[in-house]
């Protein structure tokens with residue numbers, strides 16, 4: 001089990017992380033999410049032992065992870081960290097980069113394992129290409145295969161798909177996370193893309209203003225976000241008063257509604273003046289104004305700028321959000 005106990009950290013005077021507590025079970029996949037600069041990479045670097053913490057402790061099982069002051073070569077054999085700067089050998093081939101840490105005593109097994117990883121990252125045709133000639137996305141895939149080759153017990157992934165095109169990203173995510181689950185690898189993924197975690201993570205940790213503000217499974221977090229910050233990590237979200245619905249007429253409470261949860265009506269509901277329509281492929285994202293506040297919702301067609309429309313929300317959505325408050 002990974003045990004992060006009361007960890008606080010600052011690069012200078014400004015605290016980046018304060019009193020972080022996190023337990024991750026063996027084989028569990030935990031996603032760390034939050035806006036850019038909230039400290040996701042910093043937390044992974046602390047867990048890997050790259051940064052020296054003044055307050056708190058990190059343990060993997062019985063073993064304490066020591067920072068650079070006590071461990072000159074950071075990283076433990078049981079743990080691998082895929083950083084945002086890949087850490088590859090540019091003048092050697094893709095296959096050599098992947099197989100660098102594999103045993104060379106059994107050439108056949110070595111080739112088999114390297115081929116398996118090349119296939120997983122869809123880089124078989126580039127096996128003999130030097131890494132310096134690859135694109136950023138291709139390099140990121142090689143870096144991924146390189147850490148997988150070392151068969152760690154725990155893998156720390158920092159924005160693992162940030163440079164990879166959508167075409168490959170979806171397949172790679174599924175293949176990678178299914179592979180890691182099958183192998184029982186404990187995974188921590190730092191990301192701000194909900195597609196990296198909603199389908200794959202067992203638990204999600206949300207960071208904001210140096211603190212963990214939520215820990216839950218992806219479904220609960222998505223369906224009952226505590227606040228608009230958390231909801232916005234999943235897509236366009238709005239905070240609206242619920243007294244527009246008759247049965248809630250007496251309450252002034254506001255709930256979070258995702259853009260796709262609104263239904264446009266011509267008669268009654270939240271009165272909105274439309275300001276823009278954005279084509280999104282399967283739908284339009286419509287921007288409107290409600291009581292001086294911007295509001296976003298989906299619709300199947302463009303709505304003319306300046307139109308007055310009404311928005312409704314299904315009672316099930318309201319009940320679900322109310323139960324989470």
Ligand SMILES: Nc1ncnc2c1ncn2[C@@H]1O[C@H](COP(=O)(O)OP(=O)(O)OP(=O)(O)O)[C@@H](O)[C@H]1O
Nearest residue numbers: 011012016034035036037038039040041042043192
């Ligand atoms: N080496 C450093 N020295 C000083 N400050 C740093 C250093 N690295 C990061 N920071 C600061 O620490 C804060 C957290 O950075 P971090 O990279 O952990 O955030 P993040 O959530 O991973 O961001 P992103 O999603 O953009 O990668 C930021 O304010 C950043 O500017």
